[in-house]
Amino acid sequence: QVQLVESGGGLVQPGGSLRLSCTPSGRPLSSFAMAWFRQAPGKERVFVGAINWSGDSTQYADSVKGRFTISRDNAKNTVWMKMNSLKPEDTAVYYCAARQSRWSTWSGAYDYWGQGTQVTVSS
DSSP states (O other), X not given: OOEEEEEOOEEEOTTOXXXXXXXXXXXXGGGOEEEEEEEOTTSOOEEEEEEOTTSSOEEEOTTTTTTEEEEEETTTTEEEEEEOSOOGGGOEEEEEEXXXXXXXXXXXXXXXXXXXXXXXXXX
């Protein structure tokens, strides 16, 4: 059984930065394409970004392109998402997800999910 453990959420002022981390247990990170989704209160879960298994290909939602960066280190068994220039509309619970195939923007394609980490952007 694979478990994904996220960390790094918190409260930050508009314009600030945070870095989220996600680490799988039970199987090496190199087995998976990884993605981040987010869900704001009262809204559906939406795609934020993804990275392929080797880390040489990424994809981002238009709303975060140029502000968020996803990276991974398979040797450290960790994937990160650096979030810069944060806006109040980025406030949400952020989830990492894994699948043993090419990344997808569809949440239903992912086999494993983390528990979520809260990101709040507010002054």
